[in-house]
Amino acid sequence: MVVSRTKYYLKAFLKAARLWLLVALGLVALGLLYYFLATVGPKRVGGSATVVTAPDDPAIARLSDEITALEKQYQQAADANVVTTESTEALAQAVDKQKELLRTFSKADLDQSTRLVRLETELDSVRARGKVLLVDRLEKDGEELLTAGKVDEAGEKLREALRLQKEVNLSAASSRYKNYVRETSLTQAVAAVEAAPLKKEMQAALVSARQAATDQRWADALTAYTAARDMQARINREYGRTRYADLAGADRLSAEIESLNAAGIATEIDVKEKAGDDAVINGRSAEAAVLFNDAENLQLQVNQNYPRSRFVSSQRIENLEIKRQTALSSDVANSLEELDRAIGVHLRKRQIVAAEQQLGEAGQLVEKLFKDYPKSRRLDGALRIKFAYLALRRSDLRALQDEVYDRLLPLPGVSNWLLLKTEVPQSLYVLVMNTNPSRNPGRSLPVDSVSWNDAQEFCTRLSWLLGTTVRLPSADEFRVALGGESAFETWNSRNSGGHSHEVGRQKTNASGFADLLGNLGEWSAADATDSRAPVVGGSYLDEPEALLKVPSEPRLKSDRARHVGLRILVEL
Incomplete structure (x- = not known):
């Protein structure tokens, strides 16, 4: 029992001491690494050791005096503003001797290093002054040569000017002599001079x-x-900051090349x-469809293989497909x-019966036409609506025709034009339109609150049902139906009670028509482009005396009023 407890405590102690042992080992390793680097690390290899001269060495004093004398010689010339080659050379010698002093006397103080910087700055400034003047002259000469068209000679002048300006900018000269903007402009000018012959050659190739x-x-x-494209691409690549660079121009040339490559195919497309x-x-519809299909495939080839060509056209593919489907649909249409x-x-x-039999066949052909050839120009949406409507009314065709023809009378003087004896009753309107907009409802009452456009739609559908033209009568035809009578029984403001009444309840005129005056005003024919149409005959809102004048009121075609209805005319 005691042995087990001892082992337990020993394990606990070792586990706690492990972290401290690792830290101690790390510190020892770092100490060994430091000793290695300090004693066994890299040393100076080869060459003679630098001679360290004592500060009071007579040779150093003599060298320092020489530097002072040379600097004084230069300074006297500079103060007199007559810097010469000799004075500049004296300053250069002073710089060289100061460098020699620093090399020889390795423990020279900061003043000696500062003195070298000052001497070098002064020397570079003296030299820069002359270089700047030379750059001015070279740049001016280069511009004059360019104006004279002597590109090669101008290039030499500008390149030399650029070289000198770079030397000044890289030297220790005073900042007033440095001009980085000028270096940039000279760089661009040199590039432009070098690019000019290439541009000229490119333009000549373009003309050719x-x-x-x-x-x-x-x-x-x-x-x-x-x-031309290759030369323009080179200019863009090597002289991209000059005025001769033209990325868009290179793209246009590439497009022209693709257009030339595609020209033969484009001609073939036109032919087909x-x-x-x-x-x-x-x-020859079948043959036409094959030719349009071939042309479409060729145009697709142009679009895919020569995407920058001027012959690329997605719209032409669409037009050719429309032509192809139109040709293929001709027989069905x-x-x-x-x-x-x-x-x-x-x-x-x-x-x-014969009409009903053929309506089924027509419906199948309509669906085939729209399903198989959705882009054909032979598609007729109105025809599709017509056959869909007639298919819904197949079982009512006979009853609808009987209902209409029983209400028609010949228009006086025109035997093959039949006018409805009364205003259109709501019962007939609902049969044809499957809706009733009337605000005074009743099967035998005239339909009211219809717009002129509603009346036109009613006529269109009735035309489909009768197989002949049905339309609104004109104001003149309305007056023909009235005849020359001067007395009429009408529903007017005095006897109507302020609402419409059943059609045909009043006595008809000599021609057999009822309610031409009063009850409801009636829409009449108008040009499709006009915004208004006449409403003739007056209504139950008018006085009897006003109705005898056969009132006619222009109204907006979109108007819907409870006192306005319609009457139809059928052309046989």
Whole structure:
């Protein structure tokens, strides 16, 4: 028991001491590393040791005196503002001797180093003064030579000016002599001089390329355009900061090259499209569809392979596809148009059974046309709506026609134009339109609150049902139906009670028409471009005397009023 407890305490002690042992080992390792670097590390290899001379060495004193004398010689000339070659040379010797002093006397104080910096600055400033004057003259001469068109000589002057300005900027001269902006402008000027011949050569190649294209020498044009593009690309790459750089110009040249490569294909596209158009005119729809398909594939090839060519056109692909589908749909569209005419004839002759049989076939052709050829120009949305409407009314066709024809009378003097005896009743309007906008509802009451556009839609649908033209009568035709009578029974402001009444309740005129005056005003024909249309005949709101004058009121076609309805005219 005692042994086990002893082992337990020993393990606990070792575990606690482990961290301290690791820290101690780390410190020992760092100490060994420091000793190695301090004693065994790199040393000066080769060469003779520097001789350390004592500060009071007579040679040092003599050298210092020489430097002082040389500096004084220069300073006297500088103070007299007559710096000469000799005085400058004296300053240069002073610099060299000061460097020698610092090399020889390794423990020289800070003043000696400061003295060297001052001497070097003064020497570089003296030299820079002359260089700056020379840069001015070289730059001016270069600009004059450029103006004279002597590009090579100008380049030499500008390059020398740039070299000198760089020397000044890199020297220890005073900052007033340094000009980094000038160095930049000279760099650009030199680059422009070097780029100018390339630009001239590029422009000559471009002129040759355009002339070759005009002469339809496509191979020569392609070669010249390629040379021009390559030279412009070089200018952009090597002289990108000059005025001759033109990234957009290089892109345009690349586009011209691609256009030339695609020109042959573009010509073939034109030929095939023209042949397809001719085939359509001559009734060869299948052949036209093949030609349009070939042209479309070629245009797709141009778009994919020559994306920067001027012949690239997504719209042309779309147009060719429309032409292809139009050609392919011709047979179906022609059959559908024949069926439409045949159904119209059957409905006009009231041959309902024959019309119903062909309506089913027409519906199938319409769906095939819209499903298989959705981009065809032969698609007729109105025709699709028409057949969909007639399909919904197939079972009611006979009843609808009977309802309408029972209410028609010939317009006096025009036997094949039939006018509705009364205003359109709500029962008929609902049968045709499947809706009733009237605010005074009743099956036998005239439909009210219809706009002129609603009346037009009613006429259109009734035209489909009857297979003939149905429209609003004109104001003149309305007056023809009235005849020359001067007395009428009307629903007016005195007897109407302020609302409309059932159609046909008042006595008809000599021609058999009722409610031409009073009850509801009636929309009449108007030009489709006009914003207003006349409402004729007056209504239950008018005085009897006013109705005898056959009132006509222009109203906005969008108006809906409870005292306005309609009457229709059928052309057989």
